[in-house]
Amino acid sequence: MKLQKNIQTIAKDTLLKEAEAIQNIVKFIDDDFERTVLEILQMKGRLVVTGIGKSAIIANKIVATLNSTGTPSIFMHAADAIHGDLGMIQPDDIVLCISKSGNTEEIKLLIPLLKQTGAKTIGLVSNEDCFVAKHVDHVLKAIVSEEADPNNLAPTTSTTVHMAMGDALAVSLLQARGFTAQDFAKFHPGGALGKRLYLKVDDIYPKNELPIVNQDDLVKDSILTISKKRLGAAAVVNEKDELVGIFTDGDLRRMLEKHDNFSALRIDQVMTKNPKTIEKGEYAIRALNEMREHDINQLIIIENKKVVGFLHISDLINEGII
Known part of the structure; x- marks a missing residue:
């Protein structure tokens, strides 16, 4: 097998593209991002995070981070939602929809149904001109120009920036709550991490x-x-x-x-x-x-x-x- 670039160069190029993409989304931390954080801080229910495909995997990671830092969250697969799981949504919940294109059929079908539940909605998208951005209450923009793979097809850069935006959201909520190391220890009592936080x-x-x-x-x-x-x-x-x-x-x-x-x-x-x-x-x-x-x-x-x-x-x- 012959490569046009050596393996180290390919790996470095991938990391540099993804690092640059994260730097580029800093400019999208705007008033709507701040309003999103305040909305979540004031919610009486849970933050429900949904997506499909690779976005569902990112959604699971964001849910885990949010739960461990004091924001009650659950994952709902977008495809399952339109086949019965929508029943888990309560009016006091907020639903975060993750989609690179913002035009995925399952998400387009889901959003009107979410509106009927009375829950507030947030979109995390890589495309400003999309169905999700036009129909949710708040938009988190994680715009990417291209994926890291040479065919611009495999979800690489886009999933990286979505995860990074999820971290930005979680840390903003954490600090706004005054979440301490002692609070963190309550949610991480097991393993080496837990012991580092509570063992005296x-x-x-x-x-x-x-x-x-x-x-x-x-x-x-x-x-x-x-x-x-x-x-x-x-x-x-x-x-x-x-x-x-x-x-x-x-x-x-x-x-x-x-x-x-x-x-x-x-x-x-x-x-x-x-x-x-x-x-x-x-x-x-x-x-x-x-x-x-x-x-x-x-x-x-x-x-x-x-x-x-x-x-x-x-x-x-x-x-x-x-």
Whole structure:
């Protein structure tokens, strides 16, 4: 098989065409887009998203994004709608019709029927001069000059800009609602994503041992504590039980390089001062970011300057945060 262009060039050309198409639709974010957002914010029902063919696939994705960001949404296939599914539409709903041409027969048949339900309608189209644009309450314009494929036939650029416009709509609604990371976590409790949003260090560190030594303790005694607790480190505290340092496997290796005899060495002579800590009650994802930023494997959990626990990088791996 002989190609006129190499595969890398074809792929890059495709991405550049689609990127340019997304940039070009920025100018279509207008007053009608804003009115659409306000209409959806005020609706008492659900946003019903419909389409046919590739537009139906995009509609499903937009529904998933909207639901996960606080806008109640359902998908309705345009062909099924005219064969019974229209019964799911309620007067308080808003229906978003997705169609590249805006002249698809199923959509042309559907829109008058939607009007009879009393639901408001929105069109997401790539053609301003079309049936949908002329018969809906609001129009979201995702105009494209050509598809990315050389025959200008396969839905590529058009589906990309439709999905991008759906994201613009979802994010606009999200921010208008003041939707927070905590709100997002309510809809994503499962998997690594959910844990990143709700899991706190308090949920993890109590399972670990708590190796603590006094700053006046001898190194040889401290090593026994570290070995027994199996975390590869110990928190070093003063007479007020306040954190003053940490002694790790790395500190031990550095000590052995410098000292042939450490039988009389105190832990405060070889510890690392001002260790990295995180407050009790913080999110586990912040602990991960701290570890990555400082290239360390453990953090000391503190509360009112007192050591309450240890968190190791392996804990975060086991929880699926990484």
